[in-house]
Amino acid sequence: MALKFAERMEHIKASEIRELLKLTARPEIISFAGGLPAPELFPVEEMKVISVKVLEQMGQEALQYSTTEGYQPLRKKIAERMKKVGITADPEHVLITSGSQQGLDFSGKVFLNPGDIVFCESPSYLGALNAFKAYQCDFVEIPTDDHGMDMEALEKAFQDHPNGRMIYVIPDFQNPSGRTWSLERRKKLIELANRFNLPIIEDNPYGELRFEGEFLPAIKSLDTEDRVIFLGTFSKTFCPGLRIGWVYASDEVLNKFITVKQGADLQTNSMSQRELNLYLETYDLDTHVERIRQVYHRRRDLMLSTMEQEFPKSVKCTYPEGGLFTWCVLPEHMNARDLMVKALERNVAFVPGGSFFPNGGHENTMRMNYSNMPEDKIVEGIRRLGDVLRKELGE
């Protein structure tokens, strides 16, 4: 007889992107699909020094169980570092998590009952949508433009859905669109969330990776009623393999997250937390982040300028001021999943954009990553994709 699974298992399925990335792991593939940082920038040499030092200075402690909240010196450094996005933070309100993905899962666990509504950007980050779906929520997608969510649409959605429970946003260099919210929209979001008494999950993995344009403060820094839960990570500024992210929230909310963390995995890796902490004491992460910014800036420029030359004019792409992605809208009759099959024949990959819309549709979109491929491959890959697009459009 077959085993019975929980009802929530009917709501979640393996990420399409993940299955896709498996296909694109062949070395001959030029991949704009994943959201991977450039591995050649990882501080491998520094980590050699650091890992030995941590083991010398506190080896037993680094290999032992430690507190659920996280390594205290690292919590302090994270709190200090949040000044970069405009937040004056208390280390006691930092919970260290296994990447910010864990913060997303916990957000669903702490706030969502089955049937609750999550308000999200349209499109939004697939990994977050999948994490929330496990709590059997539904999504109301709010239209976005180059300045963020449409605030009138959001207000109307709040009014129309009394079972709305949570707002999820990525205000800086959004995944997948590459767009950034204006200050005005950020302030308006706080105002509306206050009025409708909703928590805001602010996911900020890319905030430090601005190439140009004006600094914009995190929504958390504008929070007047302790209702923003800020999720940060070192995956894009340091490296993702160590799985270190954090949740920043008020006392009451953070305590809920800590309780959830305890049941979920007791604590984040003791060794990696101490390594990152010693790295931050020994080296200058800002210098490292500046190098990442420069490299990604050049790659973005190159991707956009090559697209300009190679893509049909009817394909419209966003202009990200930072982060890892641009987002392209194809003519309405096109389907990016079909296009992907043809691109793969030319050994080029991207992510069809339909997956980023929890309620479906928008199959004429695609997410393009520029952080992971070297410059020559960006040019070559965009050329090939341009070929495929022109053929499809009969140009």
Added chain:
Amino acid sequence: MALKFAERMEHIKASEIRELLKLTARPEIISFAGGLPAPELFPVEEMKVISVKVLEQMGQEALQYSTTEGYQPLRKKIAERMKKVGITADPEHVLITSGSQQGLDFSGKVFLNPGDIVFCESPSYLGALNAFKAYQCDFVEIPTDDHGMDMEALEKAFQDHPNGRMIYVIPDFQNPSGRTWSLERRKKLIELANRFNLPIIEDNPYGELRFEGEFLPAIKSLDTEDRVIFLGTFSKTFCPGLRIGWVYASDEVLNKFITVKQGADLQTNSMSQRELNLYLETYDLDTHVERIRQVYHRRRDLMLSTMEQEFPKSVKCTYPEGGLFTWCVLPEHMNARDLMVKALERNVAFVPGGSFFPNGGHENTMRMNYSNMPEDKIVEGIRRLGDVLRKELGE
């Protein structure tokens, strides 16, 4: 206005043990409270060699995102290693998790709907109970004796509770009781689970730490219908700080766990997985485990023999053939929480046993850990506790 949390948050609270362990972190405390391995046995020197080699051989890969299932060479080694508990394993059925605690959380997530019944040993592991509670289940405790669960009581419980959904057991050197199931009970459990079509979560963190007595095969090795989910960990045989555990289950079930893992934290730490894998290639973990066994064996002997001398005869403790804990039952009128207050005045700590019973009661019990304290402190701590006990009993 206060934020509204999900209903599940009313079911879970911070672990009492965790709060207790904070109190007992002072260096002058002789603690039998935590379930911590002996840190002086951690392979700190070997890890220095290993961490540098991993970074030299595959630094970029070790710091990058990797697959949700886990590092393939490590999955293979885990599959081979499961022969030690009698399981012939397929590496494709291994999912690497952030400690086995994550496997417990995922078990709840995959199988439990609100109001479902989990059948568990009485007493059972607090961390598992807390993980499951987040899925709003109820518990039916099955009495246990020195040979495992009472199988007649289990069968009756299955009949009485048609909303039973899952069986959770720790058959080897159980936490908290230190007891081990007989082969007969293991076989009977499979038979009953087959008859009532229930999954079995077999939690096996201590199975390799047998000091004496006959080897007993894991329940998973007796599984005839792919209904056992086996949870393993390197926390007690290697070190807990790296947070590496695993789930071993059939295709269909493992796929559910993989999907859940993806939403929960994408993957386990890339670097630590590669470190452990290279450690297993470079050193002999069996030799290391044998050393742990010898040390814990001596500590158990010393704790039990000192208890024999120092504890009043009315206090009954179990005789664990392996693992980390013994379990003591005090005269019925005593309350171990009150005793704990008095023990702490003498700088000795243990865990009052009541927390291990999900439905309450049994306040006259205590869990005693012998793995974490050196021999002189075990003797001194048990003497002090003996003093306190004798005073309380007016002896």
